[in-house]
Amino acid sequence: MKAIEGMIVRWCFILLIVCIGFVSGQERDSLFLNHHYNIEQHEVSPNGKFVSFKKAYEISRDTLVVIKSDKPNKEVFTMSGVNRSFFTNRNVLFAVKGREIDIISCESLKIVSIQDVLQVEYIKDKDQVLIFLERNGSKLLQILDGSGKLLTEIPDIESIQVYKSRDVFFTKYSADHYSLYLLNNLMPKLLFNSPEKVRSIYYADSKKLGFTTPSQVKGRYRLGFWDGITKDFYYLDNVYQENIYQFKAYNTINPDEIYIQGFIEKKVSTSKEADIWYTNDNSLQKKMMSLDEEQVFLLWKPKSKDVKVLKSKEDHEVAYIGHPRYYISINLYEMQDYSNYNPPLFLYRYDIQTGKMEPLGVGASRNSVSPNGNYIVSFKDTHWVLFDVINLTSQKINLPYSENVYFSKNGDCFYLEQKGGIARYNIKTSGIEFIPTLKGYDNSILVAEKEALLPKSRLYRCTVDDDVFFLKLFQEKSNSSALVKLEKRKMIVLQNPTDERISTISFNRNQMVSFVKENLSRPPSLNMVNKSKTTLVYNSNKSDTKISGLKYNRFNYHNDDGRHLSSVLIYPLDYDKSKKYPMIVNIYETQSRLGNFFLRDGYFSTAEGFNIRHYIENGYFVYLPDIVYGEEGAGIAALKCVDLALEVIAGEPAVDFKKIGLIGHSHGAYETNFVATHSDKFAAYVSGNGNSDLVSAYFSISKMFKSPYYWQFENGQYRMPKPFFEISPQYLSNSPILAANKVSAPILIWAGKKDLNISWTQSMEFYLALKRSNKTAVALFYENEGHTITDPDSAKDLFTKIAQWFDYYLKGKKSDWIVKLN
Numbered sequence: 001m002k003a004i005e006g007m008i009v010r011w012c013f014i015l016l017i018v019c020i021g022f023v024s025g026q027e028r029d030s031l032f033l034n035h036h037y038n039i040e041q042h043e044v045s046p047n048g049k050f051v052s053f054k055k056a057y058e059i060s061r062d063t064l065v066v067i068k069s070d071k072p073n074k075e076v077f078t079m080s081g082v083n084r085s086f087f088t089n090r091n092v093l094f095a096v097k098g099r100e101i102d103i104i105s106c107e108s109l110k111i112v113s114i115q116d117v118l119q120v121e122y123i124k125d126k127d128q129v130l131i132f133l134e135r136n137g138s139k140l141l142q143i144l145d146g147s148g149k150l151l152t153e154i155p156d157i158e159s160i161q162v163y164k165s166r167d168v169f170f171t172k173y174s175a176d177h178y179s180l181y182l183l184n185n186l187m188p189k190l191l192f193n194s195p196e197k198v199r200s201i202y203y204a205d206s207k208k209l210g211f212t213t214p215s216q217v218k219g220r221y222r223l224g225f226w227d228g229i230t231k232d233f234y235y236l237d238n239v240y241q242e243n244i245y246q247f248k249a250y251n252t253i254n255p256d257e258i259y260i261q262g263f264i265e266k267k268v269s270t271s272k273e274a275d276i277w278y279t280n281d282n283s284l285q286k287k288m289m290s291l292d293e294e295q296v297f298l299l300w301k302p303k304s305k306d307v308k309v310l311k312s313k314e315d316h317e318v319a320y321i322g323h324p325r326y327y328i329s330i331n332l333y334e335m336q337d338y339s340n341y342n343p344p345l346f347l348y349r350y351d352i353q354t355g356k357m358e359p360l361g362v363g364a365s366r367n368s369v370s371p372n373g374n375y376i377v378s379f380k381d382t383h384w385v386l387f388d389v390i391n392l393t394s395q396k397i398n399l400p401y402s403e404n405v406y407f408s409k410n411g412d413c414f415y416l417e418q419k420g421g422i423a424r425y426n427i428k429t430s431g432i433e434f435i436p437t438l439k440g441y442d443n444s445i446l447v448a449e450k451e452a453l454l455p456k457s458r459l460y461r462c463t464v465d466d467d468v469f470f471l472k473l474f475q476e477k478s479n480s481s482a483l484v485k486l487e488k489r490k491m492i493v494l495q496n497p498t499d500e501r502i503s504t505i506s507f508n509r510n511q512m513v514s515f516v517k518e519n520l521s522r523p524p525s526l527n528m529v530n531k532s533k534t535t536l537v538y539n540s541n542k543s544d545t546k547i548s549g550l551k552y553n554r555f556n557y558h559n560d561d562g563r564h565l566s567s568v569l570i571y572p573l574d575y576d577k578s579k580k581y582p583m584i585v586n587i588y589e590t591q592s593r594l595g596n597f598f599l600r601d602g603y604f605s606t607a608e609g610f611n612i613r614h615y616i617e618n619g620y621f622v623y624l625p626d627i628v629y630g631e632e633g634a635g636i637a638a639l640k641c642v643d644l645a646l647e648v649i650a651g652e653p654a655v656d657f658k659k660i661g662l663i664g665h666s667h668g669a670y671e672t673n674f675v676a677t678h679s680d681k682f683a684a685y686v687s688g689n690g691n692s693d694l695v696s697a698y699f700s701i702s703k704m705f706k707s708p709y710y711w712q713f714e715n716g717q718y719r720m721p722k723p724f725f726e727i728s729p730q731y732l733s734n735s736p737i738l739a740a741n742k743v744s745a746p747i748l749i750w751a752g753k754k755d756l757n758i759s760w761t762q763s764m765e766f767y768l769a770l771k772r773s774n775k776t777a778v779a780l781f782y783e784n785e786g787h788t789i790t791d792p793d794s795a796k797d798l799f800t801k802i803a804q805w806f807d808y809y810l811k812g813k814k815s816d817w818i819v820k821l822n
Contacts, residue, residue, distance in 0.1 A: 032611060032799050034058040034602025036541045039524045040504065041084070044069070044512040045091045048530045050076070050106045051514060051537045052085055052093060058602040064095055066106055067538050069528060076106060087508070088146030089127040096120050101131060103148040112148060121162045124509065130168060132160045141170055143186060152186045163201045171198055180211075192226055192233075203251040203258070210249060210258060220245050225258065225302035234302035236260075244296065252299075252320055259320040260298040261455065268292050283315060283333035288706040295455070299352060310350065313357070318350055319453045321461075323373030326350065326389050328459060329357055338708045339723070340365070340715050345458060347376060349389055360387050361394050368405035368414070369453060369461045375427060376459075377405045377414060384416075386427065399423050399432065406448055406464045415464060417443045422469070422486075437484050437491055441473035446505060470494075470513065472502060477556060477564060479595055483515065485532070494529045501596040518598040520570065521550040547599065550616070551575055554595055555648050559628065559640065567625035567645045568595035573616050575654065582659035582810035583621035585682075586610060587642060587675075588668030589717075591624035607665040608688050608788055609750070609798040618803075619811075621655055627671065629719040633734035634667070635674030637719070642675055659683050659810040663802070666690060666758065666787065667717045670736070673766060676747055677739035684809035685747040686802050689758050689787050692737040692766035697758075698724050704756040704787075740769035746776040746821075748805045750798060752785030778805075778821060 034057055042053035048069060055063040064082040065075055079102070085095040093104040101120055103112040118139065119132040127146035132139065141154040158171040158178065168183035169191075178197045181188040196213035199221055203210030207228045212221040220243050223236040236244065247262030275287070297310040297318040310318035310327065319328045329348040336343045342365035348357045363378035363385070370376070376387040384397040402416035402423075416423045421436040422443055437443055447470050453459040469486040481502045483495035495502065500517040503524065507513055513529040514537070523541035527534055541547075551571040558564055568591070572581050586607050594606055599613040606612060612622050625645030629637045642662070649655065661684040664672035669690020676685045691697045694713065702709050713720045713731075724731050732738060747770065751763035760781065767779040780801065782794050789795045807813040 031803055032602050032614060032796070034600070034604075036523065036544055036598075036600045036602075036613075038503075038598075038600070039516045039526050039538070039540055042504070042506055042514045042516065042526055043085070043087055044506075044508045044514050044528050044530075045087045045093075045106070046089055046508060046510050046512075047091050048510075048512055048528070049091065050087070050093070051526065051528055052087070053526055053538070054082065054085075055540075058600075058604065065538070066093065066104070067526070068106075069530070069535065069537055072536050073538055073542075077104075077109060086122055088122065088129065089124070089509070090146035092147055094120070094122070094129060094148075103144075105148075114142075119160060121160070121168075123162065123165060123168065125166065130160060130162070132157065143183070154188060158197065161198075161201050163204045167201075167204050169198070169201055169204075173197070191228070192231065194233075196222075202249040205251075208251075208256070210251065215243065217243055223247070223249060223258075223260070223300075225256075225300075227303065232303075234305070236298075236300055236302075236307065239305050240298065240300070240307045242296070244298075250320060253322065253324045256301060256303050258300045258302070260296075260300060262296055262298075263293045264296050266292055266294045282336040282338075284338075284701075284708060285333075285706045288701070288703070308352070310352070316348075317454055319369075319459050321369045321373035321376075321389070321453060321459070322371060323389065325353055326373065327352060328360075328369070328376070328389070328453075330454070330458060332456070332458070335362070338710045341705060341707065341711045342366070342458070344380070347378075347387065349392060358392060360389065360392060361385065363387070365458065367459050368407070369459055370407050370411040370414070370427075371409060371461065371463055372411045374411060386425075395430070397425060397432075399425070404445070404448075404462050406445055406462045408466045409463050413466075415445065415469075417445060419443070422471070435486060435489055437471060437486070438473055438482060438497065440477075441475045441482065441497075444472045444474070446470040446472055447507060468511070470505075470507065472505065473497070476590075476593075477566070479554070479566070479593060483513070483529075492532050494532065494534055495527070499596055501598075519596045520552050520568075520599055521547055523547065523598050546573055549573070550599075552595070554592070557644070557648055559644055561630060563628050565626040565628055565641065565644070566592035566595075567623065567648060568592050569649055569652065570599075570612065570616055570622045570624070571654075572619050572621060574619065577654055579654060580656040581619055581621050581654055582661070582683075582806075583623055583655050583657075584610075584615055584661040584663060584806060584810075585623045585625065585642065585645075586612075586668070587625065587627060587638060587662065587664045587671050588666070590626050592626050594624050603795050603799060605799075607663050607668055609665070609686070609795075609802045610663050611799065614799075614803065615806075618807075620806075621652075623649065631721045633720055633730055634718045635671065635678075635734035635736065638671035639675050639678050642679070643681070646681060657681075661685065661806045661810055664688070664690065673736035674734065676743050676745065677736045678742065680744050682745050684745055684806060685743075686750075686805060687747060687763075687766075688750045688798075689752060689755055689760070689763065691758055691762045692735070692740075692769070693762060694718065694720075694731045694735040695724070696765070697762065698731065700759065702757070703759075737766055737769050740766065740775065741773035743770060743773070743775045743777075746778075746805075746809055748778050748780070748802065750780035750782070750801075752782045752787060752789065754783075754785060755787045757787040776821060778818070 038056040039053050040056040044051050052066045062082050064079045081097045082095045095102045099117050101114050101117050116134040121130040129144045131142045139157045141157045143151045158173050160170040170181050172179045177193045179193050180191045180198050199212045201211050209226045211224045215222050225234040242264040244262040249260045252259050299308040315331050316329045321328050327350040329350040330345045334346050345363050347360040347363045349360050350357050368377045378385050385394050387394045406415040413426045420439050424433040448462045448464045451461045471484050473482040480497045480499050482497045485492040500519045503516045505515040516524045518524040526538040528537050553569045555567045601613045627638050627641040660682050662672050662682045663686040665688040669687040672687040673692050698713050700709050749763050751760040753760045770777040804815040808815050808818045
C-alpha cells in the first residue's frame with residue numbers, strides 16, 4: 001500500500017472493546033439499566049465472506065463488529081466509536097469515527113487510520129473513496145481505490161460535493177474568486193470561476209450545471225445555471241424577484257428547463273383587526289402554518305430568461321411528473337371537510353404550453369405516478385382507478401387494496417402487494433397476472449426506488465425491477481414471517497415461515513441479503529443469504545441465558561361478531577407453577593404483534609414508561625391482548641376485548657386475578673381510562689397522555705396535525721360510525737370522564753405539558769373529575785415533555801414511579817410518595 005501522509009499503520013489481530021451502552025448514561029441505582037443490545041446497520045461484503053453490523057444499546061450505537069460468514073459467532077474484531085461503515089467492491093471495510101477513518105482489511109486484520117477527516121464519500125460505480133481532510137492548516141482531497149490505495153491527492157480544497165453518487169465536484173479559492181472543478185478520470189477539470197462559493201449542485205450533465213450560491217440575504221441562496229458550451233451564467237433572481245428558499249429543483253425532460261418547488265417570504269399583516277374564521281373554510285390548516293411564507297412552484301428556462309409561476313388557482317400545488325408537456329395540479333383543501341385527515345384529491349392535468357387546467361378525476365389521498373407521467377393509479381372506495389393523463393380518461397380495476405403501487409421502469413405495468421402473492425397489471429392489454437408466493441400471507445415488496453413528487457407525498461412514484469423481487473411475508477393470525485425472492489416469476493424461499501420477528505433486512509450490491517430474526521425468548525440473530533442459501537452468522541446477547549427459558553403462550557379466539565383476536569401471555573422469568581403472581585395488562589390496538597419482539601431491558605417500552613423485561617424479571621405476568629373495533633365506539637370495544645381476553649386465560653392458576661394492573665399510553669391510555677370507569681377486574685391503573693372527554697377532543701384543533709380533530713373520531717382511531725350530532729349519545733357513552741365517579745381502583749395519570757398530539761388538559765380534566773369524586777388517583781405532569789418522554793431524567797422518573805405504583809398496589813411494597821395519598 002502506498003504511504004499516505006498522516007496515516008498511522010497498525011496491525012491488529014483481535015480488538016476487544018467492551019461497549020457498556022446505556023449503562024454509562026444512567027445512574028447506577030436505576031431500576032432500568034440497559035445491558036442487552038439490538039443488531040443494526042448490517043452489511044455483507046461483496047464476496048460474501050464477511051458481515052459487519054453495529055451493536056445498538058439504548059444510547060450507545062457505535063460498536064462495530066465484523067464476522068467471517070463461514071465461522072458463525074466468531075468476532076473477527078470489534079471497534080467502538082464508529083459513526084458509519086461500508087464495504088468497497090474490493091471487500092475492504094471503511095469505518096468512519098468522528099474525524100478519523102479506519103481502512104480495515106478483514107482478511108489480514110491490517111488497519112490503516114487517517115486523521116483529521118472532514119468528509120468521506122464512496123463512489124460505488126468507480127469503487128473510489130473520497131476523503132476530504134485537514135493537513136497543516138489547509139484542506140485537501142485524497143482519492144483512494146477500493147483497497148485503500150492512494151490514487152491521487154488534490155491540495156487546497158475548500159469543499160467537495162457528490163452529485164447522485166456519481167459526479168465529484170470540488171471548490172478552490174484563490175485571491176478574489178472561487179473555482180469549481182469536476183473530477184474527470186482523477187484529474188481536476190476547471191468548470192468556471194465565480195465570486196461566490198458554490199454551495200450545492202442540484203443538476204449536472206456533460207453540458208450544463210445547476211447550482212446554488214449564497215444570497216445577500218442571510219440564510220438564503222441563489223439558484224444558478226451554467227451552460228458548459230457557451231460558458232454563460234444565469235440566475236433565477238434576475239427574472240424572478242422573490243427570494244426563494246427551502247427549495248428542490250429538477251431538470252425536466254425538456255432541454256434547459258428547470259422545475260422548482262420552494263418557499264418565498266410573505267408580508268405578515270400588522271393589523272389589529274380580528275382574524276376571521278369562516279365555517280365554509282376548508283383550509284383551516286393554513287391558520288396554523290407559518291404566516292410569513294408561501295409555497296411556490298416554478299418553471300424556469302434560464303437561456304430564454306423566462307420563469308413561469310405554476311399556479312393555476314389559489315392553493316393549488318403543481319407537480320412535475322416526468323411528461324414533457326403535462327403536469328398534475330391538486331388542491332389539498334378542495335375536498336377537505338375534516339372527516340378524513342388526508343381527504344381524496346381531485347386531480348387536474350395542467351398543460352404548461354397553454355396554461356390550461358383540465359379535470360382528470362377524483363383520486364385517492366395518495367396517488368402513484370408512472371415513470372413517464374402517462375398514468376396515475378389511485379385506490380378509491382373498493383377498487384383501483386387508472387387515469388390516462390394524455391387522453392383524460394380513466395378505467396376501473398377490480399383488485400384488492402395495496403399500501404403502495406410499484407411501476408415497472410418502462411411504465412408498461414404496475415404491481416400490487418396482495419395476500420398470497422403480488423398482482424401484475426398490464427396497462428396496454430388490461431391483463432391481470434397473479435404471481436403466487438405463500439397462501440394466506442400478506443406480501444411486502446422490499447427493494448424499490450421511491451420518490452415523493454410533492455412535499456406531502458400526495459403524489460409519489462415507486463419503481464421496481466421487473467425480473468427480481470424480494471418480498472417480506474407476514475401472517476397476522478400466527479404472527480409469523482417469511483422471506484422470498486421472485487426471479488422471473490419463480491419463487492425461491494429465503495426464510496421459511498417462522499414465529500420469529502424479521503426486524504431488519506439489507507441488500508448488498510450483489511443481491512446478497514442479510515436479515516435479523518428475534519423472538520421473546522431468542523435474542524436477535526444475524527443471518528445471510530448467498531445464492532439462495534440462508535446461514536446463521538451471529539447470535540447476539542450470548543450472556544442472556546436466562547431469557548431462553550422464558551415461557552409464553554399465544555391464544556387465538558373470536559369475539560361475538562366472529563372477528564379473530566390474539567393475545568400473548570408472558571410468564572415471570574422465575575415462574576414456579578406452585579406460586580401465584582400479579583399480572584399487568586398492556587393495551588393499544590393490536591398488541592399480539594409484540595409477541596415476537598426480543599425483550600430488552602432499559603427504557604425500551606411497549607407503552608411509554610413500561611418495560612416488559614423489568615416486570616417479568618420481578619415476578620409479574622405481562623399480558624398483551626388485541627382490541628378490535630365495531631360500531632359501538634373505541635371505549636366500549638376496548639372494554640369488551642379486555643374482558644374477553646381475561647376470560648381466555650381464566651384457567652391459568654398462577655395468575656392472581658385479584659392483583660391485575662392495566663396500563664396504556666396515548667390511544668391505549670384513553671382505552672385504559674374507559675376500562676377504569678367501567679370495570680372492577682383491576683387493582684391498579686396507569687394512563688399516560690390519553691383522552692378522557694371525547695366531546696371536548698372532537699371539537700378541538702390538533703396542534704400536531706394542524707386541523708380540527710373530527711377525522712380522528714369519524715375515520716381514525718376512535719372508529720365512531722357517524723359525526724357527533726348524529727349519534728351524540730354514543731360519543732357521551734364512550735367518554736371516560738362522564739363515569740369518573742365509577743372508578744374502583746387507584747389510577748396513576750401522567751402527561752407531558754408540551755404534548756401536541758393529545759392536549760395534556762385531557763389528563764388534567766380526568767384528574768379533576770376523579771378528585772371531585774373522591775377517588776384514589778395521582779397525576780404526574782412533566783413540564784418540558786411532549787407525547788413521549790425524551791429527557792433521560794424524566795424517563796427515569798416516569799419508569800420508576802410506574803414500577804413503584806404497581807409494586808405498591810399489586811405487591812404491597814411501600815413507596816413514600818404513594819403513602820402520602822392515603
